[in-house]
Amino acid sequence: GAVVSQHPSRVICKSGTSVKIECRSLDFQATTMFWYRQFPKQSLMLMATSNEGSKATYEQGVEKDKFLINHASLTLSTLTVTSAHPEDSSFYICSGEDGNTEAFFGQGTRLTVV
Amino acid sequence: QKEVEQNSGPLSVPEGAIASLNCTYSDRGSQSFFWYRQYSGKSPELIMFIYSNGDKEDGRFTAQLNKASQYVSLLIRDSQPSDSATYLCAVKLANKLSFGAGTTVTVRA
Numbered sequence: 329g330a331v332v333s334q335h336p337s338r339v340i341c342k343s344g345t346s347v348k349i350e351c352r353s354l355d356f357q358a359t360t361m362f363w364y365r366q367f368p369k370q371s372l373m374l375m376a377t378s379n380e381g382s383k384a385t386y387e388q389g390v391e392k393d394k395f396l397i398n399h400a401s402l403t404l405s406t407l408t409v410t411s412a413h414p415e416d417s418s419f420y421i422c423s424g425e426d427g428n429t430e431a432f433f434g435q436g437t438r439l440t441v442v
Numbered sequence: 443q444k445e446v447e448q449n450s451g452p453l454s455v456p457e458g459a460i461a462s463l464n465c466t467y468s469d470r471g472s473q474s475f476f477w478y479r480q481y482s483g484k485s486p487e488l489i490m491f492i493y494s495n496g497d498k499e500d501g502r503f504t505a506q507l508n509k510a511s512q513y514v515s516l517l518i519r520d521s522q523p524s525d526s527a528t529y530l531c532a533v534k535l536a537n538k539l540s541f542g543a544g545t546t547v548t549v550r551a
Binding site: 370436438 | 541
């Protein structure tokens with residue numbers, strides 16, 4: 329299957345700082361990228377959907393000013409968690425689609441805010 | 443009502459047995475259905491997808507879909523200790539995936 333590279337895999341940051349997570353499709357063009365968040369023992373919750381060159385569409389309850397998503401090219405999307413707080417600590421996962429049925433997931437980023 | 447429901451488990455099966463996982467979904471307009479495996483601390487890996495009623499087999503895995511009953515299942519034959527993981531059912535509607543909470547499977551050696 330196609331490869332989506334996500335990094336960093338782990339990050340620890342201080343409360344109030346911002347963290348950027350990158351998601352790259354290595355061998356296909358991701359027309360759509362999705363960002364998910366997963367808390368312990370829970371399932372993946374979709375945060376937002378982004379299409380290259382346009383603004384992201386956020387799910388209800390997700391603050392767009394806090395979780396900034398940029399999808400500047402067909403191979404790169406970024407999620408920036410601004411002014412992070414301990415309750416933002418979670419496992420963040422991106423996925424990319426090439427327009428077909430299957431979504432390809434990145435390796436995930438474990439964010440810990442202290 | 444949750445969009446996608448799964449028994450949380452844990453489901454414990456002996457090595458070599460069949461593990462049977464179930465999933466129901468609420469929206470009849472759902473178009474395609476996926477089973478993912480997720481190891482602790484890792485992102486999901488696709489096992490298989492199905493979008494037509496009936497069975498689809500891939501190696502030791504068989505997915506079954508019944509759209510009338512809004513039900514999709516996954517059978518794992520000849521279960522191995524390496525199959526111990528959380529299995530996520532996901533349903534696609536309007537280009538979005540909705541995930542169930544997952545069923546934790548433990549295969550006893």
